[in-house]
Amino acid sequence: MNRTSTISKNAENDEVTRLYRSLKRIRRIEERIEEIYHTDKIKSPVHLSIGQEAISVGICDILNADDFVVGTYRGHALYLAKGGNLESFMAELFGKVDGCARGKGGSMHMIDVSANVLGCSAVVATNIPIAMGYAWKLKQQGKGDVIACFFGDGATEEGVFYESLNFAALHKLPMLFVCENNGLAIHAPLEKRWAHFDICARVSGFGIPVHELTEMDIFKIRSTANEVVRRIRAGAGPEFMECHTYRWSQHVGPGEDFDSGYRSRKELEKWQEKDQVARLAGILDSDLRARIDSDIEREIKDCITFAENSPFPRNDDLMTHVYAE
Amino acid sequence: MSMQNDNQRLLSYPAALQEAVDQEMERDERVFTFGLDVDDHVAIQSSTWGLLEKYGPERVFSTPLSEDSMTGFAVGAAMAGMRPIHVHIRQDFLLLCMNQLVNMAAKTHYMYGGVVKVPLVVRAIIGKSWGQGPQHSQALYSLFAHIPGLKVAAPSNASDAKGCMIAAIRDDNPVIFNEHRMLYYTEAYVPEDPFEIKPGKARVSAEGDDVTLVGISNMVVECLRARELLAEKGISAEVIDPIWLKPLDMETIITSVSKTGRLLVVDNAWTVCGMSAEILASIAETRNLSNSMQLQRMGFAPTTCPTSPTIEEKFYPSPATIASKVYSMINPVAQPWQPDPEKAKLAYQSQFKGPF
Numbered sequence: 277m278n279r280t281s282t283i284s285k286n287a288e289n290d291e292v293t294r295l296y297r298s299l300k301r302i303r304r305i306e307e308r309i310e311e312i313y314h315t316d317k318i319k320s321p322v323h324l325s326i327g328q329e330a331i332s333v334g335i336c337d338i339l340n341a342d343d344f345v346v347g348t349y350r351g352h353a354l355y356l357a358k359g360g361n362l363e364s365f366m367a368e369l370f371g372k373v374d375g376c377a378r379g380k381g382g383s384m385h386m387i388d389v390s391a392n393v394l395g396c397s398a399v400v401a402t403n404i405p406i407a408m409g410y411a412w413k414l415k416q417q418g419k420g421d422v423i424a425c426f427f428g429d430g431a432t433e434e435g436v437f438y439e440s441l442n443f444a445a446l447h448k449l450p451m452l453f454v455c456e457n458n459g460l461a462i463h464a465p466l467e468k469r470w471a472h473f474d475i476c477a478r479v480s481g482f483g484i485p486v487h488e489l490t491e492m493d494i495f496k497i498r499s500t501a502n503e504v505v506r507r508i509r510a511g512a513g514p515e516f517m518e519c520h521t522y523r524w525s526q527h528v529g530p531g532e533d534f535d536s537g538y539r540s541r542k543e544l545e546k547w548q549e550k551d552q553v554a555r556l557a558g559i560l561d562s563d564l565r566a567r568i569d570s571d572i573e574r575e576i577k578d579c580i581t582f583a584e585n586s587p588f589p590r591n592d593d594l595m596t597h598v599y600a601e
Numbered sequence: 602m603s604m605q606n607d608n609q610r611l612l613s614y615p616a617a618l619q620e621a622v623d624q625e626m627e628r629d630e631r632v633f634t635f636g637l638d639v640d641d642h643v644a645i646q647s648s649t650w651g652l653l654e655k656y657g658p659e660r661v662f663s664t665p666l667s668e669d670s671m672t673g674f675a676v677g678a679a680m681a682g683m684r685p686i687h688v689h690i691r692q693d694f695l696l697l698c699m700n701q702l703v704n705m706a707a708k709t710h711y712m713y714g715g716v717v718k719v720p721l722v723v724r725a726i727i728g729k730s731w732g733q734g735p736q737h738s739q740a741l742y743s744l745f746a747h748i749p750g751l752k753v754a755a756p757s758n759a760s761d762a763k764g765c766m767i768a769a770i771r772d773d774n775p776v777i778f779n780e781h782r783m784l785y786y787t788e789a790y791v792p793e794d795p796f797e798i799k800p801g802k803a804r805v806s807a808e809g810d811d812v813t814l815v816g817i818s819n820m821v822v823e824c825l826r827a828r829e830l831l832a833e834k835g836i837s838a839e840v841i842d843p844i845w846l847k848p849l850d851m852e853t854i855i856t857s858v859s860k861t862g863r864l865l866v867v868d869n870a871w872t873v874c875g876m877s878a879e880i881l882a883s884i885a886e887t888r889n890l891s892n893s894m895q896l897q898r899m900g901f902a903p904t905t906c907p908t909s910p911t912i913e914e915k916f917y918p919s920p921a922t923i924a925s926k927v928y929s930m931i932n933p934v935a936q937p938w939q940p941d942p943e944k945a946k947l948a949y950q951s952q953f954k955g956p957f
Contacts, residue, residue: 377712379714387714395712406674406676409678446665597715600715601773
């Protein structure tokens with residue numbers, strides 16, 4: 277799609293501007309996390325989304341405030357794309373009491389109920405049926421709200437994924453299943469895990485419409501989600517999107533791992549050519565882009581200051597919230 | 602509980618459960634019940650009888666055989682503000698649900714900083730007899746009692762079944778609700794109006810001076826029977842029903858043991874790392890109790906539950922073995938005593954014809 281001609285004016289809130297702001301903001305936040313990490317201020321295993329942001333950003337762009345999302349331990353991009361609070365996000369990474377989970381969850385359990393971001397889980401595929409429970413309620417409410425459930429290719433190897441596809445299809449639940457297929461489960465490539473990997477064919481067998489997006493094109497991701505979600509809102513039942521993508525950083529922790537032998541830098545370079553942050557930066561008017569970039573830097577600086585200044589939990593916080601009162 | 606008041610009726614255990622769920626579903630439209638076969642003609646041994654007709658298939662429904670996913674579904678619905686009751690015809694199937702129960706249901710409130718709650722009830726029936734065998738007989742409540750964030754109920758009579766169920770449904774935390782299949786044959790006077798048997802309060806089911814018997818789940822009934830046998834030997838046993846295993850009311854047990862000086866915990870499960878271990882450890886940690894106190898426990902034989910009745914019978918504590926054990930605690934140097942086998946028969950043995 278040639279977008280250049282349509283966005284020459286770069287209005288403050290047009291689609292490209294919105295998408296760029298969200299993409300760039302997530303990218304920069306995670307780059308700052310990488311920079312801070314060596315100081316040991318973030319004592320939480322971080323699974324960075326760098327390189328994969330366009331899926332969360334493209335899909336969340338077409339969701340309403342009343343829609344829900346649920347993600348995984350690699351969930352920073354989704355949390356931020358859906359509008360999760362940045363200050364409490366950073367404070368959570370710092371283990372502070374003003375964190376979104378009061379310092380009890382950390383990087384893998386980000387949550388913001390005011391933005392309809394359900395808590396993320398560290399156990400692969402665990403959140404898929406959780407999303408279904410929400411979808412049940414959304415269906416009963418009948419207001420056309422949906423829940424988008426994000427997971428990786430590894431999750432499609434868990435039995436609960438198939439159990440959930442069946443139940444969601446059976447009850448026509450308002451769910452968008454989103455597989456972020458980065459081709460790796462920790463360090464194991466698909467070839468070591470599957471005799472025949474065709475996730476769309478498998479999901480299709482449940483009577484669920486499938487959409488495979490191989491190019492990491494944020495506009496295609498967004499427009500596909502837009503059509504799909506319109507049908508889901510109308511009560512047509514769940515649909516499935518497989519978005520091919522690539523994890524630039526190592527599985528967990530800051531930085532790269534291309535010297536470890538299980539994948540090559542060439543692979544990375546191929547995917548970096550599709551980098552949607554750079555792509556949209558190239559489309560935007562340079563003054564507007566500079567303004568957005570500087571806003572983002574200020575926002576990040578402020579949230580880090582907030583996180584640093586927030587107190588650690590008190591000793592008695594250890595035993596609060598074991599049970600709901 | 603055995604007293605008949607104006608508004609009390611003699612109800613069976615499943616009828617009391619059904620009434621509790623019915624009253625709560627009527628009171629609170631967020632309550633729904635689901636699980637394999639809850640809406641069929643057997644109606645989980647009548648414990649969900651009539652609910653489908655009254656509340657419809659959106660609030661009473663069967664599911665695919667997908668325990669893992671259905672548990673996550675229940676957790677999600679609870680997080681979303683509903684109040685699900687997930688039913689399992691046998692407790693053994695809970696092992697398919699462990700990830701969702703332990704990693705999500707138990708931890709959600711804590712790991713998300715208190716911003717979401719999981720008001721979930723998981724009903725799970727413990728099987729026994731008529732060849733239930735290795736995978737239809739397990740009582741796994743101690744696994745759940747081990748996990749912070751879960752509550753565990755094990756009511757031993759119809760009245761408590763109703764009160765505990767209503768309390769469990771109204772509780773904002775996940776509750777593992779243990780129903781022993783043998784208790785389904787028992788009846789008790791049950792108040793008609795809704796009432797709660799809240800977590801954390803045990804009951805002295807029968808008073809006595811010589812020994813404290815703590816029975817878990819169905820073993821309360823066996824202990825009460827053993828108490829009758831012991832009375833013939835002049836031994837007065839106090840029987841305590843914890844009702845809720847988590848939170849566990851140790852105060853009531855400690856008060857009793859302080860009086861009797863002897864404690865026998867009879868569990869409807871294995872002893873190793875189980876509720877009996879927990880109760881004895883808690884007593885041992887209580888400083889002001891006498892060092893001369895006798896602490897004993899009984900439970901399943903440390904093996905898999907067999908199917909054949911001759912060895913299945915030896916797998917479980919019974920009124921006879923409980924009474925015999927108590928006699929030896931009180932008369933350590935005397936010859937062991939075995940009660941008359943005819944008198945020691947379990948009540949259900951004459952009623953139950955199987956199959957389930």
